[in-house]
Amino acid sequence: MTDNSFxxxxxxxxxxxxxxxxxxxxxxxxxxKPKSYVLEMFPYPSGRIHMGHVRNYTMGDVLARYKRxxxxxxxxxxxxxxxxxxxxxxxxxxxxxxxGWTRANIDHMKTQLKRLGFALDWSRELxxxxxxxxxxxxxxFIDLYEAGLVYRKESEVNWDPVDMTVLANEQVIDGKGWxxxxxxxxxxxxxxxxxxxxxxxxxxxxxGKLEDWPDKVRLMQENWIGKSSGLEFxxxxxxxxxxxxxxxxxxxxxxxxxxxVAADHPVAQGVAADSQAARDFIAExxxxxxxxxxxxxxxxxxxxxxxTARHPFSGADxxxxxxxxxxxxxxxxxxxxxxxxxxxxxxxxxxYALPIPRVVAASADEAxxxxxxxxxxGEGVLVNSGFLxxxxxxxxxxxxxxxxxxxxxxxGKTVWRLRDWGVSRQxxxxxxxxxxxxxxxxxxxxxxxxxxxxxxxxxDFRTPGxxxxxxxxxxxxxxxxxxxxxxxxxxxxxxxxxxSWYFLRFASQPADQPCDREEIAKWLPVEQYIGGIEHAIxxxxxxxxxxxxxxxxxxxxxxEPFASLFTQGMVTHETYSRAQDGRxxxxxxxxxxxxxxxxxxxxxxxxxxxxxxxxMSKSKKNVVDPDTIIARYGADAVRWFVLSDSPPERDLPWxxxxxxxxxxxxxxxxxxxxxxxxxxxxxxQGADEALDxxxxxxxxxxxxxxxxxxxxxxxxRIYELTSAVEKSPASASRSAAIATxxxxxxxxxxxxxxxxxxxxxxxxxxxxxxxxxxxxxxLVEDEVTIAVQHRGKLRDTLTAPxxxxxxxxxxxxxGSEKLQRSLDGAEVRKVxxxxxxxxxxVT
RNA sequence: GCGGGUGUGGCGGAAUGGUAGACGCCGGGGACUUAAAAUCCCCUGAGCUUUGCUCGUGCGGGUUCGAGUCCCGCCACCCGCACCA
Numbered sequence: 025m026t027d028n029s030f031x032x033x034x035x036x037x038x039x040x041x042x043x044x045x046x047x048x049x050x051x052x053x054x055x056x057k058p059k060s061y062v063l064e065m066f067p068y069p070s071g072r073i074h075m076g077h078v079r080n081y082t083m084g085d086v087l088a089r090y091k092r093x094x095x096x097x098x099x100x101x102x103x104x105x106x107x108x109x110x111x112x113x114x115x116x117x118x119x120x121x122x123x124g125w126t127r128a129n130i131d132h133m134k135t136q137l138k139r140l141g142f143a144l145d146w147s148r149e150l151x152x153x154x155x156x157x158x159x160x161x162x163x164x165f166i167d168l169y170e171a172g173l174v175y176r177k178e179s180e181v182n183w184d185p186v187d188m189t190v191l192a193n194e195q196v197i198d199g200k201g202w203x204x205x206x207x208x209x210x211x212x213x214x215x216x217x218x219x220x221x222x223x224x225x226x227x228x229x230x231x232g233k234l235e236d237w238p239d240k241v242r243l244m245q246e247n248w249i250g251k252s253s254g255l256e257f258x259x260x261x262x263x264x265x266x267x268x269x270x271x272x273x274x275x276x277x278x279x280x281x282x283x284x285v286a287a288d289h290p291v292a293q294g295v296a297a298d299s300q301a302a303r304d305f306i307a308e309x310x311x312x313x314x315x316x317x318x319x320x321x322x323x324x325x326x327x328x329x330x331x332t333a334r335h336p337f338s339g340a341d342x343x344x345x346x347x348x349x350x351x352x353x354x355x356x357x358x359x360x361x362x363x364x365x366x367x368x369x370x371x372x373x374x375x376y377a378l379p380i381p382r383v384v385a386a387s388a389d390e391a392x393x394x395x396x397x398x399x400x401x402g403e404g405v406l407v408n409s410g411f412l413x414x415x416x417x418x419x420x421x422x423x424x425x426x427x428x429x430x431x432x433x434x435x436g437k438t439v440w441r442l443r444d445w446g447v448s449r450q451x452x453x454x455x456x457x458x459x460x461x462x463x464x465x466x467x468x469x470x471x472x473x474x475x476x477x478x479x480x481x482x483x484d485f486r487t488p489g490x491x492x493x494x495x496x497x498x499x500x501x502x503x504x505x506x507x508x509x510x511x512x513x514x515x516x517x518x519x520x521x522x523x524s525w526y527f528l529r530f531a532s533q534p535a536d537q538p539c540d541r542e543e544i545a546k547w548l549p550v551e552q553y554i555g556g557i558e559h560a561i562x563x564x565x566x567x568x569x570x571x572x573x574x575x576x577x578x579x580x581x582x583x584e585p586f587a588s589l590f591t592q593g594m595v596t597h598e599t600y601s602r603a604q605d606g607r608x609x610x611x612x613x614x615x616x617x618x619x620x621x622x623x624x625x626x627x628x629x630x631x632x633x634x635x636x637x638x639x640m641s642k643s644k645k646n647v648v649d650p651d652t653i654i655a656r657y658g659a660d661a662v663r664w665f666v667l668s669d670s671p672p673e674r675d676l677p678w679x680x681x682x683x684x685x686x687x688x689x690x691x692x693x694x695x696x697x698x699x700x701x702x703x704x705x706x707x708x709q710g711a712d713e714a715l716d717x718x719x720x721x722x723x724x725x726x727x728x729x730x731x732x733x734x735x736x737x738x739x740x741r742i743y744e745l746t747s748a749v750e751k752s753p754a755s756a757s758r759s760a761a762i763a764t765x766x767x768x769x770x771x772x773x774x775x776x777x778x779x780x781x782x783x784x785x786x787x788x789x790x791x792x793x794x795x796x797x798x799x800x801x802x803l804v805e806d807e808v809t810i811a812v813q814h815r816g817k818l819r820d821t822l823t824a825p826x827x828x829x830x831x832x833x834x835x836x837x838x839g840s841e842k843l844q845r846s847l848d849g850a851e852v853r854k855v856x857x858x859x860x861x862x863x864x865x866v867t
Numbered sequence: 868g869c870g871g872g873u874g875u876g877g878c879g880g881a882a883u884g885g886u887a888g889a890c891g892c893c894g895g896g897g898a899c900u901u902a903a904a905a906u907c908c909c910c911u912g913a914g915c916u917u918u919g920c921u922c923g924u925g926c927g928g929g930u931u932c933g934a935g936u937c938c939c940g941c942c943a944c945c946c947g948c949a950c951c952a
Contacts, residue, residue, distance in 0.1 A: 240871060240947090247870075250951065272952060284952095321868060322950090354951045361952085367868090368950055441951060557946080669879045669891060675945095677879065681892055688905095689891090695906090736880075740890035747890095811886045816933040818886050845919095856932050862885055866932050 030694035030776060032658020039778040040141055048791050049088075049143040053532075053543055055097035061547050062088040062100045063527055063586075065555030065563075069104050069129035069151075073136045075595040075640060076556070078650050079666040079676060083592060083733065084554050085142045086667065089771035090730045092143070093795040099547050101530040102137065102144045104130050106153035107454045108519045109192070115453075115485040116203075122453040123481065126153055136651060140659045141774050143791065148530050152522035153453070157529065159476025160538035161521065162458035164574065166469045171577045173219045176467065179446055183211040188489040190450040215448035216457055216515065220569045224249055224440045226583075227568055236588035238673075241560045248561050250441025255425050256356065257434025259283060259333035261344065267291060267333060270355030270439060273362060275420035278409035279383035280360040281373060283333045284326065284347035289357045292346045295329045302327055302346065309348040324349055324372040336433060337410060347372060355439055363399065370399035383409045384417060445566065447518040452483060452491045454516030462503035462510040470512075471504040477512065490514060523563055524570035527553075527585055544580045552733075553586040560591065590733055593675040595666070597646040599635035600625075610645040614652070618680065637677050648678055657687040660773035664689065667735040667772055689743070690776055693769065696750055697780040700762045712757035718748050719761050720802035726768050727795065735772075742768055764796045811862035812837045814846045830857040837863035 043049060064084040067077055081102075088100035104126075111122035118125075130151060137144070150157050168174050182191040186204035190213075195202045220227075228249045231242045254272035261267050269283065285291045287309035296302040305327040325348045332341040342360075349368050350359055363373035363380040373380050384404040385391055391407035406412040412420045428434035448457070456477045458470040470477060480498040483491035492498060492514040503510035525538070527550055532543035564586070571585040600616045600623055601608040611632055616623050624631050640647045653662050665686040670676040722745045729738035742765070749761045763784060770777035770790045781790035805826055810833060812820040820842040824833060834855050837843060843865065850867040857863050 243871070244947070247948080247951095250949075252951070254952080270952070324950090349950045349952095351949080351951070354949080359952050366952065368952075439951080441949065560947085671880080674873090674880095679879085679892075682879080685892055692906090737890085740881075743890055809886080813885080813933075816885090816931095821886060842919095854932065856885090858885060862933090864885080864932055 030691055030698075030779065032660065032690075032775065033655075035779050036139065036141060036659050036775045039775045040138060042778070042789065043141075043143070043791060046789065047147075048789060049092075049098070049100065049145050050147055051099040051101075051145045051547075052097060053546055057095060057097040059547060060088075060091040060096040060098045060552075061531065061550045062091065062098060062552050063530070063550045063554070064102075065553070065559060066103045066105050066523070066526060067133065068108060068110070069106055069126055069133055070110060071129045071132065073133050073650055075648060075650060075666070075678060077137075078140065078662060079595055079672075080554060080556070080592055081137065081140070081142055082663045082666050083590075083672055083735065084552070085140075085144075085663075086730060086735060086771040087552055087733070089143050089774065089791065090727070090795070092791065093767070093770070093793065094727075095794070098143075099148075099531060100142075100144055101148040102142070102146065103148075103150040103526060103530065104133075104152065105519065105523055105526075106130065106151040107158075107516075107522055109451070109453070111453045112451060112485065119486075121481070121483075123153065123479075126151075126453075139651070139654050140663065143774070148533065150526065150529055150533070152455075152519070152526065155476040155478045156535075157526075158455040158522070159478075160529070161455050161517070161525070162470070162475050162477060163472060164525065164538050164579075165455075165517070165521075166458055166472065167577050167579070168218065168573055169469055171573075173222065173573055173576075175217055175219065176214050177217060178212045179215045179217075180210050181213055181215075181450075183209045185209060186488065213448070213450070215446055216459075216517075217444040217446050218521075218569075218573075220445045220566075221440060221442055223569055223572050224251070224442050226572060227442075227565065230568065230572075230584055234584060234586075234589070237586075238589065238591055241557070241564065241589060241591065244560045245565055248442065248565065251438060252440075253436065253438045255421075255428065255434055256437040257336065257428050259336070259342075259360075261291075261334075262332040262341070263294075265291070267344070267358055268356045269358045269360050270437065271360055271362075273365060273421070274424040275406060275412065275415075275417050276362040276365045276383050277336070277360065277424055278338065278406075278412065279362040279364050279381045280335060280342060281363055281379045281381060282342050282361045283344045283358065284350050284361050284372070285344065285358040286350040286352035287346055287348065288352045289346070289350075291329065291331070291344065291358070295331070295346070302329070305346060309346075322348070324368065324375055326372060326376055328376075336428070343378070345372075345376075354441065364395060365399055365401055367399045367401070370395075381408060383407060383412075388414060445518075445520075445569075447521055448515040449518055450490050450514070451516055452479065452485075454519060455522065456492070457513040457515050457517055459513040460501060460503055460510045461513065462506060462508060464508055465503055465505040465510075467513075468503065468505050474504070492516070520562060520566050524566045525574070527567070528571075528574075528580065528582075539580065541580055544582060548580070548582045549585050549587040552588050552590065554590045554592060556594075557591040564589070590672070592672050593670065594639045595678055596637045596675045597640050597648065597678045598637045599644045599646045600632045601635055602632050610643075612645045613648055613680065637675075639675075640678070653683060657683055658690065658775070660776045661687040661690045664739070664773055668739045669736055671736055672733055689746075690773060693746060693765070693773070694776060694780070696746065697762060697766065697783060700759065700784075710755040710757075712752055712755045715748060715752050715755070715757045715761055716799075717802050717805070718745060719757075719764050719796075720798045723764060723768065723796050723798050724803065730771065739772070742772075766790060767793055767796050808860045810837070810860070812840050812843050813862060813864040814843060815866060816864060817846075819843045819846045824860075826860055828859070830859060833857050833859070833863050837865065 062084050064080050088098050091098045106126050111126050114120055114125045115122045152158060182196050184191050184201035184204055184206055186206040187201060191201055191208060196208050201208055228251055231245055234242060252272050254270055255274035256268055256270045258266040258268045287306045292306060296306055326345040329344045329346060331344040333344050335342055361369040363369040364382045365384055380395060383406060385393060385407045386404050388405060388407060403417055406415045406420045412423060425436040456479060458475060458477050460468055460470055462468060480495050499512040499514055501510055501512050528539045528544055531547035532539040534540050567585055571582045574580050575582060597613060600611040611625060615626055616632055617626050622631055623634050665683050722741050725741050726738045745765060749758060752758050766777050766780045777790045807823055808826045810822045810824050811818055812822060820840040822836055824836055834857055852865055852867055854866040
């Protein structure tokens with residue numbers, strides 16, 4: 025080896041081709057090795073990959089390559105979440121077909137991913153927009169229907185009257201359609217739903233077993249499912265009606281001083297029918313924002329209906345208000361308000377001068393203690409509550425439920441926040457819902473042998489509305505039951521359905537069914553799933569639901585598809601801008617040159633303002649293009665950068681200086697390998713024990729770091745070992761260290777590692793090499809450094825034999841000149857000895 | 868407002884209750900070179916009366932022989948949200 029430079033432009037493609045030719049990363053379902061399924065969330069084919077993808081897929085890749093080296097049969101697939109609105113937007117804006125646009129994007133992005141040298145099994149690639157995928161999804165949808173997990177009901181949508189289309193929430197801006205600017209209407213449509221609520225309890229319980237999921241994600245899902253238990257009972261109203269309310273604090277029932285209903289509650293509507301004031305108030309409630317933050321800070325408002333509600337125990341007449349803080353779609357849309365023990369009720373009661381009785385106190389003798397400006401939601405004993413007095417909160421709640429149930433006036437009830445999943449989308453670019461509307465037979469599933477029901481290609485997006493509805497022939501078919509003329513369902517499925525089972529199809533892709541039970545059992549669950557926190561709730565909950573639902577119908581036997589979940593941080597970059605006509609104009613990093621602590625625009629040399637480091641986004645122009653970076657530094661430098669420095673769960677600030685440093689390190693490593701190749705021919709002898717120990721330590725530590733996904737730490741250790749090897753004189757140990765270093769860096773810098781492996785004269789691919797073995801004897805240190813402290817402050821460090829007895833360490837420490845100077849003759853009162861660590865002298 | 872998280876040099880960050888700042892970036896100095904680039908070596912938390920000492924992990928307390936780490940109370944920022952009765 026005489027060539028002293030490493031050229032990624034020629035080396036990267038060479039090794040990528042070598043892996044392809046050898047089908048190195050093809051997963052064998054029949055392998056006897058232990059399996060490992062490593063999966064990253066598959067991308068939406070938007071057109072180009074971004075740094076977030078690079079970071080996500082590099083993490084998974086390092087793990088996949090490492091797992092291969094440690095003797096696992098690894099499944100590491102890739103595919104495309106290929107249905108969705110951006111393709112239809114492109115169709116409308118650019119006049120291209122969504123399918124053509126999507127497939128071109130896939131081609132391009134696949135090329136980009138290949139440039140990064142990912143160890144992917146491309147033979148299992150799938151795109152959800154292909155009939156080979158969505159046809160099976162249609163079959164699954166029919167299966168779920170037959171199992172009673174699919175139904176239709178009326179539901180409200182955002183309707184854009186100009187574009188004649190349904191809008192997603194994110195497409196409604198200030199109540200107007202994002203494209204047309206038209207006032208959005210609420211329309212009721214019959215839509216398809218999946219019965220996720222049947223699995224609410226299971227999905228909640230299952231979270232407890234997902235120990236390798238972030239607590240944060242589990243908590244978010246728990247809150248989303250939102251189980252609460254309480255009491256539902258009815259008040260008798262002064263107008264003769266009954267008003268059912270739901271409460272989670274039945275124990276505080278004697279503290280109820282008013283009753284409140286939501287603005288769209290039937291009672292409110294009834295009052296509004298002949299009261300202009302009520303109508304005005306209801307309109308006002310609807311004007312305010314509906315987010316939690318808005319509502320929380322908004323003033324509590326109420327409208328006294330004049331109706332009263334008879335308290336079920338005290339018999340008191342409580343006023344009934346319409347209140348802006350009561351939600352119609354939770355519980356019964358009406359509450360008993362207990363101001364003493366609920367902060368919202370407290371604020372309301374204070375504002376409208378309603379009584380605030382105390383019914384829970386720390387002890388019985390504090391029954392009349394005043395409130396200190398806020399409600400008390402804590403534990404205690406019941407007071408001022410008749411037959412409940414003296415009881416603990418939990419016991420009182422049970423007693424109230426028992427009594428009301430015995431009297432047939434109410435019942436304990438569990439209420440969930442989780443609602444059924446609406447999967448209908450009135451769009452073209454999605455999986456056609458495999459149902460047929462027949463005038464005679466009603467809505468019937470398509471025959472399984474008629475699947476896939478494919479999308480028509482001859483559509484145009486110049487006319488408003490869903491092309492499937494407008495298409496001259498597509499929807500016309502015959503009824504599978506009676507054979508008569510019938511129409512296809514023109515709704516398509518939510519794209520979250522596509523991503524709810526793709527990980528199954530990766531593991532097993534028979535032609536005649538969605539997946540094979542045995543093969544699924546072989547590969548699932550996914551050992552490590554990696555993706556963004558933005559999918560913490562919906563995607564991950566839906567995927568868990570689908571696994572359960574498909575298990576429920578006997579297709580697979582997987583309750584939890586993802587054994588371990590990791591959510592990586594975002595890739596960020598500082599922003600560059602100038603104020604122009606009172607607005608900020610942003611510039612891309614490529615247009616800007618950093619100058620020490622400032623930055624100037626390349627074009628005019630004038631300064632630009634350096635803004636906050638935030639997530640890369642097109643609108644702020646703080647993006648760097650992976651292709652440009654790969655072209656300049658090579659794939660390995662980019663991979664190394666996204667693994668370095670920042671812990672993977674935190675944000676990664678991209679910087680030009682940082683990637684340059686990584687590029688330098690790649691070449692530095694190469695020089696080490698290349699020089700060694702030149703030197704080794706003499707056959708170097710001799711051992712270097714310190715280096716041997718360092719290698720052994722590093723091999724173990726890097727393995728631990730990779731398994732913990734602590735890539736930044738693994739990187740630091742490789743830096744350290746590199747420096748140590750560079751500084752060490754020629755020896756057999758050094759030769760061994762260099763081969764080891766190649767193996768250690770192989771998961772992270774696979775191209776360089778292959779090139780070096782080859783140059784060192786090793787056979788085959790380093791991708792197929794095992795993880796380096798370690799002699800356990802080398803991990804045992806025989807000398808340790810002891811810290812010598814005086815009153816907890818470091819005064820000296822000493823070397824001592826490992827395992828030295830306490831008195832020996834104490835004597836050694838007391839012999840330290842530096843310590844004695846610090847002691848300055850003071851009386852030693854106590855000596856703390858921590859074996860192999862430190863001696864602390866207390867005076 | 869509620870829930871969760873984070874806070875350590877100029878920057879990204881290390882650190883089972885036991886030597887704070889590993890490793891990288893930036894910066895400074897030097898070597899090599901006609902010169903530059905590349906590369907290599909050294910320095911790089913602050914302060915001071917500099918063989919060394921003092922201070923220092925958002926702020927204020929506490930526990931401990933010893934606290935970045937544990938406890939209590941604050942502050943700032945980030946993320947999530949559904950007034951869930």
